[in-house]
Amino acid sequence: MSVSxxxxxxxxxxxxxxxxxxAAIEELPKRSSxxxxxxxxxxxxxxxxxxxxxxxxxxxxxxxxxTDYTWDGLNSVTWTLVSSSVQSKQVATYTLTPTDSGTHxxxxxxxxxxxxxxxxxxxxxxxxxxxxxxxxxxxxxxxL
Numbered sequence: 001m002s003v004s005x006x007x008x009x010x011x012x013x014x015x016x017x018x019x020x021x022x023a024a025i026e027e028l029p030k031r032s033s034x035x036x037x038x039x040x041x042x043x044x045x046x047x048x049x050x051x052x053x054x055x056x057x058x059x060x061x062x063x064x065x066x067t068d069y070t071w072d073g074l075n076s077v078t079w080t081l082v083s084s085s086v087q088s089k090q091v092a093t094y095t096l097t098p099t100d101s102g103t104h105x106x107x108x109x110x111x112x113x114x115x116x117x118x119x120x121x122x123x124x125x126x127x128x129x130x131x132x133x134x135x136x137x138x139x140x141x142x143x144l
Contacts, residue, residue, distance in 0.1 A: 002089050002112030003126045009134045012102040013141045015074040021141045022077050025049050031140035032132045034058045059125045061086045088112040107133045
């Protein structure tokens with residue numbers, strides 16, 4: 001079973017600052033309550049994170065997930081699940097649009113689980129992840 005959602009928000013930061021914040025993988029626990037730790041395993045030629053390993057806790061499950069990041073300049077960044085004991089799918093994309101006062105961000109997220117979980121619980125996990133990826137991320141970016 002998988003669920004997906006989208007949220008949009010504005011930040012008072014340039015697209016460069018937003019992408020630098022996303023690339024600060026080791027800071028994930030500061031901007032996402034679900035993340036207990038995160039580290040970059042491999043990097044792209046330009047130094048941006050490619051493969052990331054993170055320990056997460058959500059909906060009563062503890063997990064170690066591995067994701068791959070794909071960067072499209074200052075336009076978008078996507079992370080895709082490579083492995084997880086709990087999740088069957090995770091695809092998320094931040095799409096950035098410069099504005100007069102900063103950057104408009106659209107977050108698209110799809111998650112799926114391997115373990116039996118009631119639909120309403122999975123939707124709650126999705127909402128929490130979207131909130132963290134928008135509200136908490138906005139606070140983090142604007143605090144830099």
